[in-house]
Amino acid sequence: MRILLIEDDPESTAFIAQGLGGEGHAIDVAADGHAGLKRAAEDWDLLIVDRMLPGLDGLSIVRRLRATGLQAPVLFLTTMDGIDDRVAGLRAGGDDYLVKPFALVELAARVGALGRRAARGPRETVLRVADLEIDLLTRTASRAGKAIDLQPRELKLLEILMRHAGQVLTRAMLMELVWDFHFDPLTNLVESHISRLRGKVDRGHVELIHTVRGAGYCLRAPDPVAG
């Protein structure tokens, strides 16, 4: 992906550029608000915007870009973790909000998810990964043609995983996307639900839901060579 990073702190810039570069993304950097606004008009797959910038703040940049009709997804990256700040960021036209300090896996996962979202066409009503299938209109799921009995929230979790098939979803992302929870749980909330879902989806079949150590979970079709 071609990513524009609008960030004034050189250390953060180096860290992000190196981290995301390793994932195969091409990173360009703008070090202040005005340069960021100017360069954002170019063709990018994703913008990563710091909120506090010299010249023009991140919220204003994104507001202006959205006013001119720019569609590229925007990820806010900021130390501002006030309770209202995330809402303000999303309202300004951001697609995701990540508070510093963050883990690189978290950033990489969110970047991956956002890029994927942008690339996708109109919303499908049937999602398919290998022999797993869910129909979003009838709210039913099946594996290898056999119906799976899922609770509404389990279906939601599975839908999220399938929409991001092949992508790593961190626990925090799943908390937000499935339950709209914006806090760090002390209990293994996500693990419990994933393990239940695995019991219903993967038992007796080739494993589709994988644990990515130190990062999160990923639903993907089995490798044809290994499978």
Add this chain to the structure above:
Amino acid sequence: MPVSAPAGSRRGWRLWRTTVFRLTLAYAAFFALAGMALLVVILWSATGFMTRQVDASIAAEMAEVMADAADPALHGDPYKTVIDSLARRSPAFQYLLQSADGKPLAGNMHALRPVPGIRLMLRDHRLGHENNPEPTVLHGQGRVLPDGRFLFVGLNVYSVAEMRQSLARAFLWCLGPILALGLVSGFLLSMSMARKVERISVASRAIMDGDLSQRIARGGGGDEFDHLADSLNAMLDRIATLMLNLSQVTNDIAHDLRTPLTRLRQKLELAERDDLTRDALREALAGAGGELDRILSTFSALLRIAQIEAGSRRAGFTALDLRPLLQTLHEAYAPVAEEGGQTMTFQPGPLPLPVQGDPELLTQLVANLIENAITHAGPGAALALDAGRTGERVHITVSDTGPGIPAGLRQKVLQRFFRLESSRTTPGNGLGLSLVAAIAGLHDAELTLDDNHPGLRCTLTFAAAVRSTL
């Protein structure tokens, strides 16, 4: 310590500057002036009255003399006869009849200048006054007779003058004590005021010098100074509590962060060893990262609590129904409880649960209570999430059948970093319930911890909601 002048001179100097003393001085001066004015008025009216009386009796006597002298039965010089007889009979009055050339003809007086009309004489004109020590002030009336002779009738009014003088003297004598009393009482009053104020300022200086346990002593009379002292002491109590809280929190932060920081250091030190395999190195670094995450999450929890306690979030409150929110939380946490061998029930009751609040914070509040129950109640415990409405008051209850919290510690667990000894081994930073308390406070909701016989029951009761459309 502030530099101070010798106490005595400073106090004396300050006395003049006290408001009370100045007021007293002003009042003393005012009363003295008022007294003087009163004296003048009294003297003036009393003297006037007496003078009029004297004038009247002299006029009456003169008229009597004239009437007697006009008696046709009298032989010789009628005036001389009348005066001679009157001078003998009425020694109180002074009489004089003198010839046109100024020679006394009759009466008990020496010669006078023959001026007609009312006159006041300080020189003693009485006959034989040399042998009479009684001082005199003569008030009288003169008249020139048709034959050119001069007639005078007068009265010694020395007693009137004397009364006037003694009156004035008495007033002047009183003026001294009035002023003196004013000064003394002003002095005493300002001393007592100064002492009361000094008590407050001594205590304040001691507190400024670092002794926060100092309190302002009450005089005991229940006066306005006691009232002031009570208010100031209450303020000092509050400040002391806050300071204690602050220093305790600072202490706790330092302590609580020292453990993960120490472990972090150990892990990094281990990672530096040369004989480490690549996998072992990676594991050590991952462990270090985990410790750092703990530290960071502690910080963000602290920041969040501080932010919520600042209360600015209240602007974003909306009217909401708690039932779907609780439903989601139950769905999310029931599997977690079951995995730990616990059960979790949810009874929302039949009614909607309207409250004014922030859905994200309320979700976090209930999630914290549930997680608390899951982590501390132990395997086999029965967890219950209940909600309901009594009148207009909405309440949420999270209860478990675990070991509970001893009654004496239930308030303490709401403090930052406070952890029961038994929970040291379970995950958590000791901030969960502090956050719950902060969010409850923001929503004007009352958080109570009770015994669930056995276990812990946390109840959150919202203040009666404003009537909403929910």
